[in-house]
Amino acid sequence: MTRSLLGARLVDVGDGSLARITGVDAAAEVAPQRVGLTAGAVDSIWSSVEALYRTGAFPAVTFCLRRRGRIVLNRSIGYAQGGGPGESRGPHARLAEPDTPICLFSASKAVTAMLMHKLAEEGGVDLDNRVSYYLPEFTGGGKDRTTIAQVLSHQGGFPMFDVDPADGPETLLDWERCIELICAAPAENGGKRLAYHAITGGFILAEIIRRVTGMSFTDYLDTRFRQPLGMRYFTYGLDGRSRPRVARNYVAGQPVRFPISMLAKQALSADFSEVVDISNRDYFMDAVVPAGNLYSTAEELSRFYQMLLDGGRYEGRQVMQQATIRRAVKPAVRLRYDHTLKIPMRYSEGLMLGVNPFGLYGPMTGSAYGHLGFMNILGWADPDRDIAVSLLVTGKAILGGHLLALGQLLSTLSWQCRG
Template sequence: MTRNLLGARLVDVGDGNLAGITGVDAAAEASPHEAGLTAGAVDSIWSSVEALYRTGAYPAVTFCLRRRGQIVLNRSIGYAHGGGPGESRGAHARLAEPDTPICLFSASKAITAMLVHKLAEEGGIDLDNRVSHYLPEFTGGGKDRTTIAQVLSHQGGFPMFDVDAADGPETLLDWDRCIELICAAPAEKGGKRLAYHAITGGFILAEVIRRVTGMAFTDYLDSRFRQPLGMRYFTFGLEKNQRARVATNYVAGQPVRFPISLLAKQALSAGFSEVVDVSNRDYFMNAVVPAGNLYATAEELSRFYQMMLDGGVYDGRQVLAPATIRRAVRPAVRLRYDHTLKIPMRYSEGLMLGVNPFGLYGPMTGQAYGHLGFMNILGWADPDRDIAASLMVTGKAILGGHLLALGQLLSTLSWQCRS
């Protein structure tokens, strides 16, 4: 493990020569010209991804970029297992590959949200109707007037519940217990107070799908998105026969200290290191956590956003109606202070939106939409640049030099792909 003077947990990146630990899906990558880019532009973007890896915050990085519907980059750097901070790269070390499945954490929320929009498209629900219309027990603490649209836009009034008062973090893996606790939890200022629903909203939205359709949540995902899009992974939890390829998550970066440690625990309903540890365990992969444990490759996540960018069409099939996508990406919350994340955020009904002059997806990305995952996982589409991109990382670092490199990557991507 490499440590800087401030005690950061960093990956040993050696002499910086990444050729031996880089995977390239050459068969999938189109020529830059086909995507309306120069070779220099693509090289510049990839160099920024390499610079992000060289910060030492991420044992593995996978990245996929589509431009004008063409894959121009689908690559990996580093180790899926055995190359984290403090680990020597012995015989057990396993290189990451472009098709390595990685847990999306909160980037999963976008998929759950779009399933809710799909159910509305099919006539199963009205997004402006109260949650209690579909879940009669969802009335505790004054939540009876909360609408589905408010839950999607993080204005539902129940951003967290007291896991410690229940059975500890393992409660998050018990679907029925979570629904019970969330329904009984007291409401905040529903419809008025913006507060990111890190775990709670996903369970309620998925339970609405389950109640209305009579299907398991994962079966609804499978039939509406996973199969139509031809995905190999792209589901919540992971089958046992697929776990040999999954990437391991690691605590990295600067030590997480008070008050950030407290804020992280409030948002995640568990301690920072505990979340990382749990995410690598079999019982986490056995569970379905609608706000936090969808597994996918970088290309699969980029494929999903390309479908949205293409008006809901994939391979000639209408997966989502254009009107559904228009509502899903429409701003529901102007740039406002988020009382959970402690920063200004801009949301649609289910997605995190870009901001001008600089936001989550880089400079001048006010039309972009997607979602962030713990920590620095990103999936998004930007209609202004005609790109669908995904960045997957396995180091869970809040503070450190990686933030500057991430900002540089997003800036490079935005400028090189501008129309």
């Protein structure tokens, strides 16, 4: 059922205990004292996650926190299917579990970026070289001088591309057509200003990987990250066998109205509600969208960031070189106004960076790096606190009381994991 406040689409979260709809990976969680935390600190963090769920903006929440390389929390709350705004919880409702796969949307970009850094580590590309050296057709409208590094740091000059309304947003699932449109699109303002590349950059980076390696983009991911890290999911798109377990996405929160609706459409190349609807379709899971449809559990995303935090090592294997990661997390853009997101942002070559005194990952997280996904999905590592965190949610809400609860969760994490 639905709670409504000033037109908001909210989940009925009840008034009592959440224990019945909470999943706990007890076998994986270690005692807080083993990682330098108190039981009270962990309880406080989890209470903040519960408070985020109680806002009603998210039918399902999964959360994983690693500290000092060990899992402290790996839990889920809510329903993967059948518990969204406007839905009654009938016999087909399905609870979320800690290992429920969820689409990361734009949080996928961090993985795509690190694959490009991996290719550079292997000698396949020079990140400071022009994109057109690898993709000769990438010359439209003044983009011939754009480098891979500029694409990674959202300074490529092609944050958007025109999709014919007659073709519909399904165009975004047609790889070859997207490459053609992006290559032909003119550079924006000469490619000089900072503007988040919501869809475009991912396709170009992945196409370079395809051309240089002769492998499919998913095979490159599989051999460089997914297999070495022992992931079950962590794939762009989702195979048919896994789809019965995937979490469904829902429009939630306050209605998306002008001018926010216009800004969201410009960034996403489709209406807000259309993006959510498409994300639940089989053809979306059949496709590979390098900037937006990697599927992962919260624990898998946290594992990925833990590998970065550990200098590229996982279970004794060097997955990436430390020098590669140092470049990937090094600031490439100082805190500047992002002309797509309409807020100040700070980027490395592929990652969203934390900011002091308060940024994307909470207060005093200037050393943190990770990525945000549509909407309020987060994965990040914070070297100062020795944590690797992932927060996956299925409600797509821009405005609402959940923002206060999210800020409180981030603040609690930063405070309790300090030192």
